[in-house]
Amino acid sequence: MKISIVGATGYTGAELLRILASHPAAEVLYITSESQPGTGIHEIYPHLTRFYTKTLASLADLEKIALESEVIFIGLPHGHAMEVGRKATAINPQVKIIDLGADYRFKNHAIYEQWYKVEHTHKEARAVYGLTELYRSQVKDAAIIGNPGCYTTASILALAPLVKYKLVDLKSLIIDAKSGVSGAGRGLSLGSHFTEVFESVKAYNVAGHRHTPEIEAVLGEIAGQELVINFTPHLIPVARGILSTCYANLKDGVSPEAVDEAYRAAYSGEYFIRLLGRGAYPVTKNTRGTNFCDIGWHIDNRTGRIIAIAAIDNLVKGAAGQAVQNMNVIFNLDEKTGLDYAPLYP
Numbered sequence: 001m002k003i004s005i006v007g008a009t010g011y012t013g014a015e016l017l018r019i020l021a022s023h024p025a026a027e028v029l030y031i032t033s034e035s036q037p038g039t040g041i042h043e044i045y046p047h048l049t050r051f052y053t054k055t056l057a058s059l060a061d062l063e064k065i066a067l068e069s070e071v072i073f074i075g076l077p078h079g080h081a082m083e084v085g086r087k088a089t090a091i092n093p094q095v096k097i098i099d100l101g102a103d104y105r106f107k108n109h110a111i112y113e114q115w116y117k118v119e120h121t122h123k124e125a126r127a128v129y130g131l132t133e134l135y136r137s138q139v140k141d142a143a144i145i146g147n148p149g150c151y152t153t154a155s156i157l158a159l160a161p162l163v164k165y166k167l168v169d170l171k172s173l174i175i176d177a178k179s180g181v182s183g184a185g186r187g188l189s190l191g192s193h194f195t196e197v198f199e200s201v202k203a204y205n206v207a208g209h210r211h212t213p214e215i216e217a218v219l220g221e222i223a224g225q226e227l228v229i230n231f232t233p234h235l236i237p238v239a240r241g242i243l244s245t246c247y248a249n250l251k252d253g254v255s256p257e258a259v260d261e262a263y264r265a266a267y268s269g270e271y272f273i274r275l276l277g278r279g280a281y282p283v284t285k286n287t288r289g290t291n292f293c294d295i296g297w298h299i300d301n302r303t304g305r306i307i308a309i310a311a312i313d314n315l316v317k318g319a320a321g322q323a324v325q326n327m328n329v330i331f332n333l334d335e336k337t338g339l340d341y342a343p344l345y346p
């Protein structure tokens with residue numbers, strides 16, 4: 001597959017390059033940057049030395065990129081990807097677009113515009129939400145994929161079986177999630193300085209984070225009714241990893257065995273979802289550098305609540321890995337191609 005990456009100098013772009021370097025069917029054609037065109041990617045990311053000697057192109061080359069590529073991954077800030085997607089598909093209607101940002105995640109554009117404060121400029125795109133395990137049959141035939149957010153991937157995967165099999169009160173969903181600092185991207189900002197983050201943990205965007213409507217839309221679709229959640233993200237002093245701890249009131253009479261069965265029914269055939277089981281504790285380090293999502297759950301008999309916990313690597317299952325998983329599905333390859341390796345541990 002001839003692949004280009006728009007926004008290759010970002011963390012998700014670099015992670016795509018790392019994964020695609022050992023993908024047997026992938027040929028990386030063009031990689032772009034607006035700030036450093038002409039620079040070798042191995043100069044910006046020395047860890048990619050020996051794997052790539054390519055120099056960066058720019059969006060000025062979009063016509064050539066769109067015409068020659070079969071897949072374009074986009075790793076740009078929201079608001080920019082939809083313009084690239086609109087232009088690239090106009091130039092080459094056959095090209096597949098996989099956007100790692102938020103522009104193509106929402107079926108309801110009004111919700112996107114309300115939360116992201118930009119006008120949606122590619123409303124006619126018939127994009128598919130790329131949470132592979134839940135939308136595989138649509139991903140297969142998609143021309144444009146809105147790859148999910150990192151917190152949303154972990155949180156939705158933890159809660160989906162409970163919602164699907166109607167085991168919990170939909171008014172009681174609470175998600176408490178923690179992310180490593182690479183989730184904020186490579187750009188410099190005060191909040192991600194070492195001295196701000198090290199030896200510290202903080203909540204941010206409480207009751208206002210943009211992943212809230214994304215989680216609500218997907219879980220609402222699974223439930224067949226609208227729902228609202230509480231979602232609180234936290235920044236923790238690690239480079240990679242998301243741990244999402246999700247709370248819900250179990251409906252009366254739901255047994256622990258029924259909960260176990262719901263997780264098994266939802267995910268037993270899913271390679272990238274490792275069900276650790278009831279009473280188990282997922283750990284971000286066990287997923288580091290991989291496309292795995294580890295899930296465990298607990299039932300608190302005193303409060304009648306279930307606590308479901310998911311761990312992922314935000315840059316892999318939460319971004320570049322899931323994007324490659326979606327590409328594999330679209331091109332009818334084994335979903336694990338280029339993604340089947342053990343975590344780096346410790």
Ligand SMILES: NC(=O)C1=CN([C@@H]2O[C@H](COP(=O)(O)OP(=O)(O)OC[C@H]3O[C@@H](n4cnc5c(N)ncnc54)[C@H](OP(=O)(O)O)[C@@H]3O)[C@@H](O)[C@H]2O)C=CC1
Nearest residue numbers: 007009010011012033034035075076100101183185186319
């Ligand atoms: N980091 C993560 O864990 C996750 C990120 N995402 C999403 O993926 C996308 C990329 O994220 P990430 O790689 O972390 O971001 P980074 O900040 O690390 O990289 C952003 C990229 O976008 C380019 N860029 C920045 N501004 C512009 C602009 N105005 N026009 C064109 N290009 C621009 C930069 O290139 P240059 O400056 O060289 O031109 C760079 O390649 C975002 O939408 C993000 O929300 C999704 C899931 C997880």
Ligand SMILES: CC(=O)N[C@@H](CCC(=O)OP(=O)(O)O)C(=O)O
Nearest residue numbers: 101102149150151179180183184
């Ligand atoms: C730690 C950190 O800052 N994380 C990012 C989420 C990264 C992500 O998935 O963002 P998109 O939905 O924009 O793609 C944040 O909270 O905004």
